[in-house]
Amino acid sequence: MGYGEVVDAASSTKADIVRGIRACRFYVYLLPTFVLLGVFCFYPPILGFLGSFYEWNGANVKIWNGLDNFAKMAHDKVLIASIGNLIKLATFTLITSITVPLLAAELIFNLRSLRAKYWYRVLLVAPMVVPGMVTLLLWQFIYDPNVGLLNAVLGVFNVPAQRWLNDPHLALYCLMFMAFPFVGGITVLIYLAGLNSIGQEVFDAAKIDGARFWQRFFRIDVPLVMGQIKLLLILSIIGVLKGYGAQLILTDGGPGYSTMVPGLHMYHQAFEFDHLGYACALGLALFLVIITLTYLSMKIRKPETE
Amino acid sequence: MQLDVSRAAALCASLLIVAILLPMCGGSETARTDQSRDGVGRIIRMVAHTYMPSDDMEVSEQNPFPRGAIRVLAKHWERQHPGVRIEFVRIPDQTAYVSWVRTQCTGGTVAEIIFWWPPGDELGLKEWVIPLDDYLDRPNRYVSGNERWRDLFLPVCLNPPWKARDGHDYFVPVDVFMTAVFYNKDIFAEAGIERLPETWDEFIDVQERIRQAGYEPFWCPEMRSHWPRSLFGQLLFDKEVFEQLDVLETNGRIEGEEAIRGASLGITGLHEPRFREYLRLMKEWSQYWKGGPSLGGSVESINLFLLGKLAMVWQGAWSLSQMEADPYVEFEFGLFAFPPMTKDTSPVASGRKPLINASPGTCYYVTQSAARNGLADLCADWLMFLTTPENCEELTQETTAIKIPPAVVGTKVAAVLEPIMTYDMSLLEDLIIPWGDGSPEALDNCNRLFELFLMDELDFEETVSRMEKWWEIGIEEAIRINQRLSDEQGRWDMAKW
Numbered sequence: 001m002g003y004g005e006v007v008d009a010a011s012s013t014k015a016d017i018v019r020g021i022r023a024c025r026f027y028v029y030l031l032p033t034f035v036l037l038g039v040f041c042f043y044p045p046i047l048g049f050l051g052s053f054y055e056w057n058g059a060n061v062k063i064w065n066g067l068d069n070f071a072k073m074a075h076d077k078v079l080i081a082s083i084g085n086l087i088k089l090a091t092f093t094l095i096t097s098i099t100v101p102l103l104a105a106e107l108i109f110n111l112r113s114l115r116a117k118y119w120y121r122v123l124l125v126a127p128m129v130v131p132g133m134v135t136l137l138l139w140q141f142i143y144d145p146n147v148g149l150l151n152a153v154l155g156v157f158n159v160p161a162q163r164w165l166n167d168p169h170l171a172l173y174c175l176m177f178m179a180f181p182f183v184g185g186i187t188v189l190i191y192l193a194g195l196n197s198i199g200q201e202v203f204d205a206a207k208i209d210g211a212r213f214w215q216r217f218f219r220i221d222v223p224l225v226m227g228q229i230k231l232l233l234i235l236s237i238i239g240v241l242k243g244y245g246a247q248l249i250l251t252d253g254g255p256g257y258s259t260m261v262p263g264l265h266m267y268h269q270a271f272e273f274d275h276l277g278y279a280c281a282l283g284l285a286l287f288l289v290i291i292t293l294t295y296l297s298m299k300i301r302k303p304e305t306e
Numbered sequence: 307m308q309l310d311v312s313r314a315a316a317l318c319a320s321l322l323i324v325a326i327l328l329p330m331c332g333g334s335e336t337a338r339t340d341q342s343r344d345g346v347g348r349i350i351r352m353v354a355h356t357y358m359p360s361d362d363m364e365v366s367e368q369n370p371f372p373r374g375a376i377r378v379l380a381k382h383w384e385r386q387h388p389g390v391r392i393e394f395v396r397i398p399d400q401t402a403y404v405s406w407v408r409t410q411c412t413g414g415t416v417a418e419i420i421f422w423w424p425p426g427d428e429l430g431l432k433e434w435v436i437p438l439d440d441y442l443d444r445p446n447r448y449v450s451g452n453e454r455w456r457d458l459f460l461p462v463c464l465n466p467p468w469k470a471r472d473g474h475d476y477f478v479p480v481d482v483f484m485t486a487v488f489y490n491k492d493i494f495a496e497a498g499i500e501r502l503p504e505t506w507d508e509f510i511d512v513q514e515r516i517r518q519a520g521y522e523p524f525w526c527p528e529m530r531s532h533w534p535r536s537l538f539g540q541l542l543f544d545k546e547v548f549e550q551l552d553v554l555e556t557n558g559r560i561e562g563e564e565a566i567r568g569a570s571l572g573i574t575g576l577h578e579p580r581f582r583e584y585l586r587l588m589k590e591w592s593q594y595w596k597g598g599p600s601l602g603g604s605v606e607s608i609n610l611f612l613l614g615k616l617a618m619v620w621q622g623a624w625s626l627s628q629m630e631a632d633p634y635v636e637f638e639f640g641l642f643a644f645p646p647m648t649k650d651t652s653p654v655a656s657g658r659k660p661l662i663n664a665s666p667g668t669c670y671y672v673t674q675s676a677a678r679n680g681l682a683d684l685c686a687d688w689l690m691f692l693t694t695p696e697n698c699e700e701l702t703q704e705t706t707a708i709k710i711p712p713a714v715v716g717t718k719v720a721a722v723l724e725p726i727m728t729y730d731m732s733l734l735e736d737l738i739i740p741w742g743d744g745s746p747e748a749l750d751n752c753n754r755l756f757e758l759f760l761m762d763e764l765d766f767e768e769t770v771s772r773m774e775k776w777w778e779i780g781i782e783e784a785i786r787i788n789q790r791l792s793d794e795q796g797r798w799d800m801a802k803w
Contacts, residue, residue, distance in 0.1 A: 146610055256758035273747040
């Protein structure tokens with residue numbers, strides 16, 4: 001090795017070190033993000049996972065009890081009742097949240113006027129600025145058995161007043177209906193984006209072949225927005241399984257257990273009954289169910305666009 | 307640069323020293339009061355709370371219930387005590403009152419007389435307030451013939467249930483919290499009801515007649531709380547049961563340990579006929595509730611009463627003047643006390659006229675500031691002056707302000723309060739029907755099952771059987787948690803049970 005090569009090797013090593021140090025700088029810049037992610041996003045679930053194997057009141061009692069919390073679930077009548085409610089709620093929510101926005105998106109997509117399309121999109125997105133809590137309280141007023149809007153309207157047609165959220169046979173359906181008219185702004189926009197991405201030549205070809213609206217809808221539109229359907233299906237599953245806001249605010253799972261869902265049961269166990277260990281186990285079980293259902297959703301036949 | 311840092315550090319240190327020394331130069335609150343003691347005037351600072359005099363006595367929309375009586379009474383008292391002045395302390399923020407008092411007590415700057423909730427265990431334990439037993443055992447010199455000041459108060463206010471854990475009396479009550487049935491006199495007249503119900507059966511009959519007249523009979527927004535259990539505790543349980551429970555610390559109240567002991571020994575429980583009667587009678591009564599037999603009801607029930615669409619509402623008596631001042635109330639209304647239950651209604655009825663949720667209301671405590679500044683006797687004297695029947699009337703029945711049931715026997719009350727002052731005020735035991743005692747989960751589930759029972763979703767036997775399971779779970783959990791307490795003193799000695 002000549003002198004020149006030695007010098008080159010030395011300068012190359014030096015350059016590597018400088019490059020390495022420079023690269024390290026960028027890792028250091030990323031560090032706070034990952035530290036915060038770790039503390040606030042990864043540590044709590046890990047703590048929850050570990051907590052599910054303890055009898056834990058969140059304070060001074062933390063005793064290892066192995067799989068007892070999971071065994072307890074099998075005999076938990078409240079949980080079993082809440083799963084029944086969840087199945088009804090999830091079925092209704094999934095059907096309405098997938099189909100109705102698609103129909104709404106089709107209607108908007110097929111409008112001839114670009115201006116009209118624009119305004120319908122704006123009108124769909126505008127309600128999203130209203131806080132969820134306001135919507136819930138509005139529905140609480142609508143369902144109020146004494147001064148509520150719904151009973152007042154029924155009264156005009158001489159239909160007897162109902163107890164709505166106070167009726168164990170109606171309460172769950174009242175909660176389902178709260179999503180009316182079931183066209184969430186974002187879902188319609190997602191479908192519209194999917195429909196817009198279908199090439200015009202496909203529609204032209206369908207037209208030449210004499211396809212009618214419904215034939216085009218089922219044979220072209222639906223297969224080509226399957227990616228969006230899958231996405232919304234997964235989001236809806238996650239939302240409905242872990243959601244309990246409406247129940248917490250409006251019914252607290254009642255009357256009796258008629259609107260209880262696993263998420264609310266978990267919340268009660270953790271923050272009202274001080275059974276944090278059991279709540280962690282419920283949370284872990286919910287997580288596994290969500291992961292499984294999400295995986296199964298991913299297995300739905302691949303969309304034509306993929 | 308180094309020099310600058312040193313200078314900056316020196317400057318900061320100097321500022322810190324000045325900041326520490328400056329307040330010292332001003333003298334402490336104690337020193338100021340001590341000075342005033344030796345000087346011309348002595349000041350008793352008082353947090354009057356409910357009776358805080360208003361700045362403006364003119365009634366307006368912004369100032370609907372002005373108070374000024376205590377200021378007038380203070381002037382009278384000051385004339386009899388030259389050189390002493392009562393100064394009313396305005397609290398900075400109602401919601402932060404607890405923290406404010408704790409901070410002031412810790413710092414030794416608290417007013418000489420403060421408002422606090424009974425029985426004042428925390429304040430007494432920390433010696434922030436002084437025991438008033440000796441004063442209460444002396445005559446109130448402003449009431450002729452009175453031998454012991456404490457005899458002036460309603461028994462429900464100053465007796466064992468309200469003694470602090472150390473056995474002392476730390477407060478002087480001025481008024482009483484209690485609940486009452488507010489009723490719409492116009493609807494009663496329309497339904498042909500000429501007199502108020504005197505027994506539970508009559509009470510149910512009144513509701514039936516109101517329904518037949520086309521009105522909603524009854525509602526209470528607190529049906530989910532302990533209120534109905536407290537009502538039926540009085541209607542169904544006699545002193546004998548209470549005495550079987552109040553045994554570990556015979557103080558006139560059922561402590562947590564005593565409730566668990568009672569439940570685990572079977573003194574209380576769903577096998578007990580009185581609990582079964584509670585379920586039956588509540589179901590019968592619930593048929594007359596607005597919106598049907600549900601513990602939830604409407605958030606707007608009170609407004610329905612104010613709008614004249616509901617015949618009766620069970621509310622705190624403190625709501626009285628708000629209702630009187632409400633612009634929507636276009637009918638005449640009155641108050642009455644729940645009637646007793648006779649053996650005709652239930653074989654286990656106690657026959658007692660229930661006094662529900664009654665407790666000392668506004669309570670005044672004399673603080674260590676008063677003791678330290680030699681003002682304790684004067685504070686007690688001022689409180690004696692306030693609690694003569696005449697002065698208590700001035701205070702609690704002030705024309706412009708909310709009328710409050712007084713704590714002093716013999717105080718004249720506004721006509722609207724008279725029917726509820728017929729409660730049996732000598733009743734000391736407040737027995738709330740035990741309900742899934744021991745764990746919040748058991749309590750919650752008992753409530754849910756009870757609601758389903760009221761709605762006919764569960765039959766009697768199934769309700770009882772499922773509630774009994776939760777009852778057992780609750781007791782087991784309470785014992786388990788208690789026996790694991792790290793603080794040995796807090797653990798129950800179950801051998802004593």
